[in-house]
Amino acid sequence: MISSIQYGTKTIEFTIIFRQRKTLEISVEPPNIVSVVAPNGTSEDKVNQYVKKKANWIVQQLYLFKDTDFRKINRQIVNGESFLYLGRNYSLQLIDDLALTKPVVNLYQGKIFIKTPTRDEQVLQEAMKDWYKKKALGRVTDRVNYFQSYFNKKPTAIKVKEQQKRWGSCTANKELLFNWRSIMAPSHILDYIIVHEMCHLFYMNHSQEFWNLLSTVMADYEQRKEWLKNNGVKLDL
Known part of the structure; x- marks a missing residue:
């Protein structure tokens, strides 16, 4: 469900998602996506009132998107490629291991090692991203x-x-x-x-x-x- 409220001169449009839960929750994601997760059966008017209470925070979050512009670096998952971790560059080393079911990433002695049963670029990219997330x-x-x-x-x-x-x-x-x-x-x-x-x-x-x-x-x-x-x-x- 799409709804909107007026906050000063700004119109805040948002999507309402109903789920089995007890509380209302607002999320703001780039570029300007506002979502409200609400308990099943919540009236649209109640959701709108909740959004009005949080309108200042929502506007602030939307404004913050202008502060940073990420540009894709497109590092390749190949031997010798450089990857950053806590401000230092580490060289990547791929090790083929067909006994594994999925890639395993480790930082060891100044290098990032990926033991992997595949050289599929997308699979390796996701493995690196998962490693970064855990770290x-x-x-x-x-x-x-x-x-x-x-x-x-x-x-x-x-x-x-x-x-x-x-x-x-x-x-x-x-x-x-x-x-x-x-x-x-x-x-x-x-x-x-x-x-x-x-x-x-x-x-x-x-x-x-x-x-x-x-x-x-x-x-x-x-x-x-x-x-x-x-x-x-x-x-x-």
Whole structure:
């Protein structure tokens, strides 16, 4: 079901998806896709009222899509190709292993190894992406726990996702979502992305209060932010 509300001069159009659940949830994805998952039987009017309450946050999320422009790097899955992990380049080494049912990726002694029963490009690409996602979730979770001492609010969940236009986001339900590509950035830049989103647990916008909070945790955040702006397009497969 498609619905819309008016927020100032802006019309927010969104899709309503009914499911077997107890709560309403809003998601905003690039380029301008707004979805609301609602419990079965929820009236459209109730959903619209919920969206109106979250309208400021929705507009902020849509605006953030303009901050970053990911450009496809198109790295090939071949021996010797270079892949980024926490800011360092690692050479790829493919090892054929017909005893396996699917590729296995490991980082070992300065190289990324893929043991694989196939040389299918798409299969290998997905294996690399899955490896990055697992590494990202582990690292991000550890660092969120590290920085938690600076905050008296905790996220309801930490997730790693495919996000084409953002490095991270904080949902209206206080879930922290991170782009799996963020694990390619140097560790101090990944920390900036993490702290940035943790500050959104308090301020769902980029007000002066938001930046003041960020600066109390990370005094040099402006330099890290600038690095990400200038180099972020290089972080991709």
